[in-house]
Amino acid sequence: MKSFKIMLSASLVAMTTIGAAQADKLTLYCSAQEDWCQLMANNFQDATGIKVAMTRKSSGETFAQIKAESSNPKGDVWWGGTGDPHLQAAEEGLTASYVSPMRDQLHPWAISQAESADNKTIGIYSGALGYGYNTDLLAANNLPAPSSWADLTKPEYKGHVQMANPNSSGTAYTTLATMMQLFGEDGGFDFMKGLHSNINQYTKSGSAPIKAAGRGETTIGIVFMHDAVKQAVNGFPVKVVAPAEGTGYEIGSMSIIDGARNMKEAKAFYDWALSADAQNLALEVNAFQVPSNTGAKTSASAPDMSTIKLIDYDFKTYGSSATRKRLLKKWDDEVSVLAQ
Amino acid sequence: MGLAGFFILPWYGVEDFFLFEWLTEGYPFDTDYAPAGFLLLQKEKIWLSPLIFPLFAPLLVLKNLKTDPLYGKVLILAGAIGFSWLMIQGFSIGIRGWNFEWAKLLFGDLEDRQYGMGYGGLIVASSFLFIFTQGIAARGAINGDVFVVSSILGVVAIVTIFVFFPISKMLTAAFITESGNYSVLVFASKFFDDRLWGLGCLWGGRCGVAWNSLFLAVLVGFITTILGLVFALVVTRSGFRYKRLLRTLTVLPIITPPFVIGLALILLFGLSGSVTTFISDIFGTQPTRWLYGMPGILIAQTLAFTPIAFLVLIGVVEGVSPSMEEAAQTLRASKWQVFKTVSLPLMRPGLANAFLLGFIESMADFGNPLVLGGNFDVLSTEIFFAIVGAQYDQGKAAVLAMVLLCFTLGAFYAQRFWLGKKSYTTVSGKGDSGVHPHMPRALSFPVLALALIWAAFTIVVYMMILYGSVVELWGVNNTLTFKHYITAFSFRLEDTGIRWSGSAWDSFWTTLKIAGIAAPLTAIVGLITAYLLTRQNFVGKNAFEFGTMLSFAIPGTVIGVSYILAFNVPPIEITGTGVILVVSFIFRNMPVGVRAGIASMSQLDKSLDESSLTLGANSWQTFRRIILPLLRPAILAALVYSFVRAMTAISAVIFLVSAEYDMATSYIIGRVENNDYGLAIAYSTTLIFVMLSVVGLMRLIVGRTEIGRRTNQSPNNK
The missing domain is CATH 3.40.190.10 (Periplasmic binding protein-like II)
Structure with missing residues (x-):
């Protein structure tokens, strides 16, 4: 607890020098369906006490916004939406690279996509x-x-x-x-x-x-x-x-925005969103994608990926x-x- | 006032200003919250120091007479220097130190940096502007009229900041190559693209996007103007009984959130629409997808924009003085001749303005082409998808936006040319009595028939919408249910008061609040601008007029992105706040206020102002006591339109909403994307009813104008 307090005060000091003197909040850009976004935001808030301000926009709109805001980023984490714009953002240096401790729980397709983008994005589901x-x-x-x-x-x-x-x-x-x-x-x-x-x-x-x-x-x-x-x-x-x-x-992805104002909270969300518990939330909102955490459950109605012939999609080239x-x-x- | 801004209020933007937390957190010494004066005492942000001199200078000459040339000179100098220094420092020093490379070379690296201006900065800036205008007026510009000078400069300043600045920032993107350099070649290659200007449709292929847009906009402009005129005539010049109902009907489409009309049309005339199926059952024809493309967009836009033409025209048609018409009748002109040679020509400013608005609205419309466009591409959707689509090509978007701007500019000048320099004044200080004659009979039948057909069509579309909000799943499962309303708008009574537990409440309240703030501001700015344009003469008036139309002509998407580009960084940092939404609404909707104001004001005789001025009133008093009351229809139009547009706009808003300030339309779109049509339509229906009642309320507050002494007007003739 004490170390947590020290960390907190350290981050406070760090943040007052940047300007915004508020701790424990996170600005989430969400590109999945509205109810899923809401559920993710609320559950993360309940789990950690970090206050989440969530904005939902399609992935193309979010990309355009992050790009426009790049000289003064307003968002912290971008969660959801097809992988293409995430890869594009990584290529343009709009997102920050981060290797999560949760990575060993993920499917190989999620990891290979992350590696193709300098660890600036990671798969959270696929379809x-x-x-x-x-x-x-x-x-x-x-x-x-x-x-x-x-x-x-x-x-x-x-x-x-x-x-x-x-x-x-x-x-x-x-x-x-x-x-x-x-x-x-x-x-x-x-x-x-x-x-x-x-x-x-x-x-x-x-x-x-x-x-x-x-x-x-x-x-x-x-x-x-x-x-x-x-x-x-x-x-x-x-x-x-x-x-x-x-x-x-496609690989629905998540990225941390470069220059995020709440980097610590962004990483906390990133790790949490890769956990099986967080990914199981998809079941509550009729999202039929396949989660990237090997321990997460897939909906019974979802297309059975084991019976579908999937090609070895080359994200590096085609992204x-x-x-x-x-x-x-x-x-x-x-x-x-x-x-x- | 400027001094207070400099020494008391925090110089930089403070989050949650009105909680006044900043008062306890280190104010006035903490650099984040300190006023500029204290910053300087601590030898920080030294670049603000030159601002002190112009702030104090006016005090020195306060004792001097206004006629003293020194007085004016000092004020002008102080205002100009202060304001420009404020701007220079604001733009050149940003979050990461110097913003320009050359500045770095010249002055060396800057250790410090600054954020967006707060209330302190805002007040200092406006007081510099005020000092400047005082100075100019004292020097005798525009008869030394402080009100006129300061409103001209005020409007110029805000239009420059909130229209020209963001748009120019966006348009420079058209010249940027992929590597970040500027080049005219890039622009040329994008501009002369065959996709944009191709004329393939003349020989069976597909035409360029630019031609598509132009053709559509001209058609929509004509049709909406004619229909608008038809409704205006029915309401003011016929014995038709259900005028009031008709009037409400024509206003319905304007208060309908985007996508809803499109969805209703699809359910009626789409491949599996009810009308289509019905007809194919009877005649055994194969259902087609005729709706998708030009016909669909045309129907939807005509439905949506006729009310705008109507709102502009009603004021003008009412304003045509009956004495002129009576004079013609006395000279033995037939009703038809009177209408053709007197009434109609006098309505020209209204017709031209209505056409211009229809044209521009169609050009910038985004929701309808998106839903009904099929393979008929138009500029506005192309721009949107150039930015958010898989191409990520802002340059292309900028080029397309320029093309769109050129068209609007062209329409604007064509309108000016058509109106010419004739006088359309009919309301003068002289006695004005009499009643509008009814339309000639030959005209009234087709007009009434057209109005009725259109009204019936509107009713059918809206019945569909209402129906859609109370069925389980539109088009598939037609069980009646109220569950969509309950999900969106449920609330519980608890000990602490009412708990708004429905999912739509948040965005609902925000939308109401923002629209409520934006509407009166829009009307004020719009009407002052219209007054300046019609009543005052000053250098650069044409450019000024065009500037006020600019933001309206550019599609919302471009405005949205350019606002982010311009206002996400100091000196004006307002993204993610409610302010940016209010500001974008004001400047997007102001042109309607301006147009309606101009149209009505050009009918008011200048002698009215002149007599007021001769009797010793100043121009502000004249504006308030004489012109304003005569402008009630225009005020109403501006208020209603801006309120409604603030509640239904989508394309600009989608980039500007944030977690705390979510708008109803972006919530609705999220629902549509998620297939919750029922919820989306239920929400839209609620919005329609809310807007109807607000519009009614506004009408009540603003009141009606009594132009002339037309005592025996029929009671329905409102």
Whole structure:
């Protein structure tokens, strides 16, 4: 206790010199779903007594905000949201590197992603890419049930498939990168071209296609499978498909913001968020991702990762901004301009 | 006053200022809380010391007469030097010492640093400005009118700080290469992109984003102006019985949070929408996705922006003096001739302003294209996703924002050109009696029919929304339930009072508070600006007018990001506070106040002011006693609009909300993203009712204007 007090007063002294003379608070930027964010913030507050001020924004918005604030950071920890912007932030030096003592409890995919980014980010959950279809619409149009990526390029699905625009959505960029890794770059682009002729709309946001499928506005939506599961659990007529060829995945990540005002609290949150207990909270809010802590439980409704053929996703290459820019430009120039 | 700011209030921003904790924590000597005077005594922040001289200088000449040239000179000098030094030091010394490399070279490394200005700094800055304006007025500028001079400079100062400064900061991004250098080539390559200007749609392909936006905005501008005029005519110049109902209906869309109209349209006309299914069942046609794209956006925007045109036009249509029309009738003009040659031309300022607003709103609209856009891309969504999407390309966003700005600028000048230099004054000091004639019959039928069709359509859309908030899962499970309202707005009565346990209360109260603060401020700034623009002549008036329109023309996303860029660092550090939200609302919504004010004021004869001035009143008294009361419709429009927009705005807000200051709309979007449509719509419905009652209340407080002695106006004619 005494050492804690010393630490506290030391940090107090340290902080008065920076300006804000308040201890034991944490500013959390959260990019997961609202209720999950709330639950994480409340539970961390209960567990540690550290007061959490949480702001929820999508991962792209949070990235833009952290970048804009970089000369005078306001946030401490960024939790949740797809890994791409986290990797981008790491590449631009917006986040700080930290090796948590909790690391040995994590799945190897989480660790390898962290290592690819200089330990500036870490995986907290993962979700496989796939698609979902609206069972009512499929029946109404007398279409066979698709089961693989290749099925989606068949002519009978013309005008029935929806995916997000890779220029605006991390989910769609993951799709693009997955195809490169599944079929090779040429084969991947051939696939994207085939898919393009069946697409009825490229949405802006990543999870929009499956929401549209749920409401019956499109037959098939390409999304992360946990988003599709969520629609089904919410009562929409959606069936989830894990494509037969195998598929890529995202790693929902967490990063400490470089120059955080409450570094000590940020690290405390970081360690806590990697614990099995904290990750089990996902079960309470219908989040169907797979947690990164090996001891954490996965929801029974979640897609069973052991039955899904996962590719060995290369985060180092496909997360770098050079590759991203090149692939997006190629997609822009060669795919998006084709007639539909 | 400036001295008090310098010596008593803390110079730098203090967290939780109003708790007054800083009084006990080392004030006045702790560097974080000390006023500037004490800082200097401790030989810290020496760069503040030059500020002392201009602060004391005016005291020396206080005894001198106002007409003494020395008096004016000293005040001008003191004000100018003080203010500019304040700015220079503020921008050049930041959190990490010097902000500019050359300063470091010149003066050597600075050990010290400073944070954002607090109340002390704010008061000192404004007193310098005041001293300066006193000086100029004393020197005889604008007839030595202190009120006019200080309001001109005041508005210029705040517009510069809160509009030009952040926007220019953002736009410089257009010229920055990836390695951080400035280059015109980068700008050119992004600007002349085929995606932006391509004309593929002329031969069956797809057009550039810029053309899409332009085409859409022009269409929306025309349609909303016509519909707005239709409603204004029905309300003021017809014997239609249910005017009041119609009036409420037209205001509904403006108070609807974003996404809701879009969602309702999808549920009606989407691929699985109820109307679509109904029609395909009857005619056996294959349902299509026609809604997604231009048609959908057009419908939604017309629904949403017609009320704005209506609010602008109603004041103008009411303001056209009946005596002119009567004069025409006396000269044996038919009703139709009167309408065409007298009434309509006199409404031109209103029509032009309504079109401009519709055009700009459509350009900057973000929610509707996002939901209904399909593959029809427009500038505003492109800008948003250039910033937050997978490209992380702020430069591209800046270039697109510039294109958007150019269009708005173009529309602005086209409007000026069309209005020309004619006079539209009809309300003068002379006797003004009579009643507006009704519309010519040939006109009244189509007008009434159009208004009724539109009203019916609006009612259907809103019934859908209301229905959506009380069913289990919209479109899937149609069991009636109140659970969404309960989740959001439950409360318990406890010993300590009411406990607001619903999940939406926090953002609800914040939103009300922020909107409540922002609305009157917006109206004040807007109307003062309008007064200056129509009634005073000064150098740079055109640039000034454009500046006030600027923030409105730029999409919220750009404003949001540029506000973060500009106000996250000293000297003005207000991100994460409620202040930044209030400020962004004031400057985003001020243009409506300005437009409505200008439109109404150009109808008021200058002789009214002149007679007041001749009778010895100063310009402030004239503004308050003569012009203000005649401006009630404009005041109402500004108040209502800014309040409502503060409650429903989304794109700028999304970057500016923080944990403590969450807004209703960002909460709603979070829910929509999470598929809680029921909750989102229930919350929106509640907001709609709250806004309806607030708008009603405002109408009651501001009261109605009696222009002229039109005693036998029908009671509905409000």
